[in-house]
Amino acid sequence: xxxxxxxxxxxxxxxxxxxxxxxxxxxxxxxxxxxxxxxxxxxxxxxxxxxxxxxxxxxxxxxxxxxxxxxxxxxxxxxxxxxxxxxxxxxxxxxxxxxxxxxxxxxxxxxxxxxxxxxxxxxxxxxxxxxxxxxxxxxxxxxxxxxxxxxxxxxxxxxxxxxxxxxxxxxxxxxxxxxxxxxxxxxxxxxxxxxxxxxxxxxxxxxxxxxxxxxxxxxxxxxxxxxxxxxxxxxxxxxxxxxxxxxxxxxxxxxxxxxxxxxxxxxxxxxxxxxxxxxxxxxxxxxxxxxxxxxxxxxxxxxxxxxxxxxxxxxxxxxxxxxxxxxxxxxxxxxxxxxxxxxxxxxxxxxxxxxxxxxxxxxxxxxxxxxxxxxxxxxxxxxxxxxxxxxxxxxxxxxxxxxxxxxxxxxxxxxxxxxxxxxxxxxxxxxxxxxxxxxxxxxxxxxxxxxxxxxxxxxxxxx
Amino acid sequence: xxxxxxxxxxxxxxxxxxxxxxxxxxxxxxxxxxxxxxxxxxxxxxxxxxxxxxxxxxxxxxxxxxxxxxxxxxxxxxxxxxxxxxxxxxxxxxxxxxxxxxxxxxxxxxxxxxxxxxxxxxxxxxxxxxxxxxxxxxxxxxxxxxxxxxxxxxxxxxxxxxxxxxxxxxxxxxxxxxxxxxxxxxxxxxxxxxxxxxxxxxxxxxxxxxxxxxxxxxxxxxxxxxxxxxxxxxxxxxxxxxxxxxxxxxxxxxxxxxxxxxxxxxxxxxxxxxxxxxxxxxxxxxx
Numbered sequence: 023x024x025x026x027x028x029x030x031x032x033x034x035x036x037x038x039x040x041x042x043x044x045x046x047x048x049x050x051x052x053x054x055x056x057x058x059x060x061x062x063x064x065x066x067x068x069x070x071x072x073x074x075x076x077x078x079x080x081x082x083x084x085x086x087x088x089x090x091x092x093x094x095x096x097x098x099x100x101x102x103x104x105x106x107x108x109x110x111x112x113x114x115x116x117x118x119x120x121x122x123x124x125x126x127x128x129x130x131x132x133x134x135x136x137x138x139x140x141x142x143x144x145x146x147x148x149x150x151x152x153x154x155x156x157x158x159x160x161x162x163x164x165x166x167x168x169x170x171x172x173x174x175x176x177x178x179x180x181x182x183x184x185x186x187x188x189x190x191x192x193x194x195x196x197x198x199x200x201x202x203x204x205x206x207x208x209x210x211x212x213x214x215x216x217x218x219x220x221x222x223x224x225x226x227x228x229x230x231x232x233x234x235x236x237x238x239x240x241x242x243x244x245x246x247x248x249x250x251x252x253x254x255x256x257x258x259x260x261x262x263x264x265x266x267x268x269x270x271x272x273x274x275x276x277x278x279x280x281x282x283x284x285x286x287x288x289x290x291x292x293x294x295x296x297x298x299x300x301x302x303x304x305x306x307x308x309x310x311x312x313x314x315x316x317x318x319x320x321x322x323x324x325x326x327x328x329x330x331x332x333x334x335x336x337x338x339x340x341x342x343x344x345x346x347x348x349x350x351x352x353x354x355x356x357x358x359x360x361x362x363x364x365x366x367x368x369x370x371x372x373x374x375x376x377x378x379x380x381x382x383x384x385x386x387x388x389x390x391x392x393x394x395x396x397x398x399x400x401x402x403x404x405x406x407x408x409x410x411x412x413x414x415x416x417x418x419x420x421x422x423x424x425x426x427x428x429x430x431x432x433x434x435x436x437x438x439x440x441x442x443x444x445x446x447x448x449x450x451x452x453x454x455x456x457x458x459x460x461x462x463x464x465x466x467x468x469x470x471x472x473x474x475x476x477x478x479x480x481x482x483x484x485x
Numbered sequence: 486x487x488x489x490x491x492x493x494x495x496x497x498x499x500x501x502x503x504x505x506x507x508x509x510x511x512x513x514x515x516x517x518x519x520x521x522x523x524x525x526x527x528x529x530x531x532x533x534x535x536x537x538x539x540x541x542x543x544x545x546x547x548x549x550x551x552x553x554x555x556x557x558x559x560x561x562x563x564x565x566x567x568x569x570x571x572x573x574x575x576x577x578x579x580x581x582x583x584x585x586x587x588x589x590x591x592x593x594x595x596x597x598x599x600x601x602x603x604x605x606x607x608x609x610x611x612x613x614x615x616x617x618x619x620x621x622x623x624x625x626x627x628x629x630x631x632x633x634x635x636x637x638x639x640x641x642x643x644x645x646x647x648x649x650x651x652x653x654x655x656x657x658x659x660x661x662x663x664x665x666x667x668x669x670x671x672x673x674x675x676x677x678x679x680x681x682x683x684x685x686x687x688x689x690x691x692x693x694x695x696x697x698x699x700x701x702x703x704x705x706x707x708x709x710x711x712x713x714x715x716x717x718x719x720x721x722x723x724x725x726x727x728x729x730x731x732x733x734x735x736x737x738x739x740x741x742x743x744x745x746x747x748x749x750x751x752x753x754x755x756x757x758x759x760x761x762x763x764x765x766x767x768x769x770x771x772x
Binding site: 075078101104111119122130131138178319337338340342388403408412 | 634645647648652653664667668672679687691694695697698699
């Protein structure tokens with residue numbers, strides 16, 4: 023078997039950066055493997071993947087050898103590269119180009135000027151293979167995030183690539199969607215023989231599928247035994263429940279987004295005591311975000327009562343932190359509400375230290391990674407010292423180190439007396455930090471229990 | 486949804502049919518033609534969209550009709566049959582009729598345009614444009630995706646700020662709009678960088694001429710239907726020219742065109758409804 027990817031003594035550094043991202047890295051991946059490249063955020067995984075796809079290789083100084091199916095990367099032209107090497111990006115929303123599923127599937131083929139009958143065959147086969155035929159006439163907007171990511175995989179597979187590069191493909195997905203995506207990826211690897219190289223900071227999810235694993239650290243790539251692809255467990259950091267007065271109450275709340283829409287909440291009851299940290303869990307579209315928006319007063323219940331004693335001092339972190347960022351620099355971002363909330367330069371400097379952005383204070387918020395943006399948005403809210411924090415998926419897509427920062431920030435907020443509600447799929451985080459759990463199903467709170475009781479009674483999450 | 490009767494044709498067929506109908510309705514300023522056009526437009530709307538939706542549209546169209554009926558005789562005192570005198574205005578039957586026909590024509594055209602928009606969405610337009618201009622059709626497709634995304638993000642940004650009451654930020658409407666715009670612009674620009682990478686990664690620009698995936702191939706049946714529709718439109722154009730030239734509102738309403746001149750146009754107006762009826766009959770027989 024020949025190698026699909028072979029890197030010898032590869033060094034790379036960005037134009038304005040003193041420290042190289044890669045220094046004399048070596049890596050060989052056999053054809054047909056399912057390779058996992060792990061390493062913390064910012065270690066250069068994305069850069070390494072992009073160096074293997076000539077048309078999106080970043081600008082910078084490159085030295086060393088990059089062989090793709092024994093051809094040097096430099097001599098691959100656009101046509102060869104698009105046929106042989108496919109790339110799936112992290113964000114499902116941004117990599118989808120067209121408005122309808124059929125157009126999206128055909129996009130790459132159209133770019134290559136492929137004859138219509140060949141396109142029809144490939145699109146039909148790919149849809150049938152992945153079982154996405156029913157979506158064919160749908161708008162991409164109508165698909166969930168997980169389905170959009172499967173569509174991105176399908177669009178890549180229509181090109182019949184020999185090598186599939188994926189950059190954190192499941193970090194924006196919930197656990198169920200992640201498993202579905204990975205099983206399809208696994209089939210493409212084993213049944214179609216496509217070589218897979220996936221970069222991730224959560225390698226444990228890939229353990230069942232991977233044939234080899236590598237870690238990127240300090241600019242060098244080294245092999246990792248597959249048995250070591252496990253999540254680090256954190257102990258629970260809170261015990262006992264809060265017993266303050268009731269600050270939020272929803273009783274018999276019914277809600278739908280449109281008059282002719284389906285009910286999202288149907289007779290939902292929810293009571294929150296001061297100082298609690300409540301986790302809202304439940305499947306996709308079970309109404310977790312809707313509950314947050316109703317508590318925050320962004321929507322009104324159609325029926326039922328809402329009480330929120332902390333409505334004057336609440337803060338809301340949307341799923342996408344970009345919705346909160348609108349300034350020219352990290353520093354200005356944190357200073358936006360300094361005059362109305364009465365904090366100043368020392369608090370901002372301390373906040374920057376806490377989230378590890380002290381060196382990036384002059385950077386534009388959009389130059390930060392997704393995880394850094396998440397921390398920045400949260401910190402921006404915390405500086406206003408809210409009494410009620412409403413967080414929508416605060417740990418989505420974050421690596422363990424960033425999750426630790428979020429955890430300590432939330433702990434500090436709670437010590438200060440804040441009440442917190444978080445909607446999340448991250449059960450490890452719930453186990454670690456929440457005081458109580460509400461499980462949403464069919465528009466109702468199927469269970470509201472203290473954390474330990476919830477996990478001891480849960481059949482799925484108990485272990 | 487009663488689009489099915491037309492979905493079995495390549496979208497270019499209903500498009501040409503409706504463009505023909507709209508054009509003929511626009512220029513056929515003659516009572517019988519306008520009446521036929523209006524009746525079939527209304528029946529088609531009723532058959533496809535139901536009574537409630539069709540009446541809902543008439544709600545603002547009827548006042549328009551009345552307004553035009555009233556205004557024309559006041560400013561256009563021509564004709565031979567004096568109806569009555571209103572202060573300094575002489576109101577003639579002919580000018581009332583003219584206003585009525587004009588208003589009805591306007592409503593008929595509006596209804597046909599709405600009927601067409603109902604049948605032919607952006608997807609159908611793309612199918613037609615794709616073969617000739619693949620890049621333009623891609624741009625339309627991208628725009629169709631990005632505009633709704635931008636609008637929903639605007640809501641997200643605005644509500645996220647309003648929900649964060651702890652910021653105690655002064656909520657001036659103008660400043661908050663500027664801020665939402667700022668946030669949306671940087672967000673969209675950032676996304677576009679990633680999207681352009683995704684496009685290049687899938688071979689954007691690899692060949693000079695992109696091809697176009699046809700979700701709806703053009704078949705012989707479509708060609709025949711198109712030829713029939715086009716032939717009928719040509720006949721109807723001659724007929725309508727004949728009718729309009731031979732018709733006078735003033736001084737008294739007279740026409741010289743024979744009945745045969747009306748036939749092609751009326752058949753054309755009736756085709757959409759007939760397709761729907763034929764579909765209903767098919768199901769009635771086959772169920």
